[in-house]
Amino acid sequence: MNLKQVTIRRLNMALKAPFTTSFGTFTDREFLIIEVRDGDGKVGYGESVAFASPWYNEETVDTNVHMIEKFLVPALQEKPITHPEEVSERFAFIRRNNMAKSAVEGAIWDLYAKQQNKPLAEVLGGVAKQIDVGVSIGIKDSVEDLIETVQSHVDAGYKRIKIKIKPGWDIDVLREVRKQFPTIQMMGDANSAYTLEDLDHLKQLDDLNLTMVEQPLEHDDIIDHRLLQEAMTTPICLDESIHSLADAKKAIALGSCKIINIKIGRVGGLTEAKRIHDYCKEQDIPVWCGGMLESGIGRAHNIALTTLPQFILPGDTASSANYWHKDIISPEVVAENGVIQVPTGAGIGYDINEEALEEFTVDRSTIELD
Ligand SMILES: O=C(O)CCC(=O)C1=CC=C[C@@H](O)[C@@H]1C(=O)O
């Protein structure tokens, strides 16, 4: 692939609206964009979804910079990369640090697709020409505020509404939303806010006709989720617990979930995400693509992955304008009536808005590969 240079950009983008989960509230997003250049000047782009603090997993923007500079780029320099599928194997000696790995690997996948002059979706084996998407709504200050937000997204045609829940903001709130919107595809995401002691409380979700409840229990649990799934009819979807194909196999074998949320960064990159997808297809487990408040570059990678056939449930990849005053890609991601047309251009299929990328870049470093 004639890789010549890696650039690490640290960006900060203000969110249009605060986003609150059971962990806390975000008003802006700090993240990394990785650029990988080849000898012909082609550039592949990847995005790390790590947050500034280690609340979602053990990684942060700062740990990512350290891992990329000190371990991942040197690993690329050991011997030439001829295909992006080699990258996850090259990084396998490093434990976890999946978001750092994913950002570099994703840039190499994008570059490879551009070298082949094919869409990233095509080189990944994708089949869909358009994808259905939903939207994720953070915890709001009042039920009225939530209902108003749900109404706006339903009016926009999003195919599924994901509502953040936590103790004290769950059953009654979801019951009110269900009363106002009896037919919408609706789910709750708990981000590990509950324990098995809440089992009887959580069983009340079964009356609300949810498509799933996402990650109700501990972030690294598979055993207790099995006990909870046995007690509930609502399908459990695992997010934070699934870091690899091995985790997915354990969760499916134990019956700990009936749905898996695949996030490229959480599992270490597109190659592992494909492996999980393929296994879930064999096991008849529906998957969807979760979001991590990405910029347009991460969003573009999510769109390409979502074209694979087992992505049968709407994911979190809503329009750029749902998050950002201005995105760093052109055109921006637009979901028309909850549907995104998969780009047909080479690689991620979106151009970079260079002016916006510069505007939001707060730091950068470049490493020559030879
Ligand atoms: O990008 C999106 O719109 C999804 C945002 C979202 O729901 C999440 C982002 C990051 C961590 C979590 O709070 C949550 C999730 O678990 O999916």
Ligand SMILES: [Mg+2]
């Ligand atoms: Mg989640």
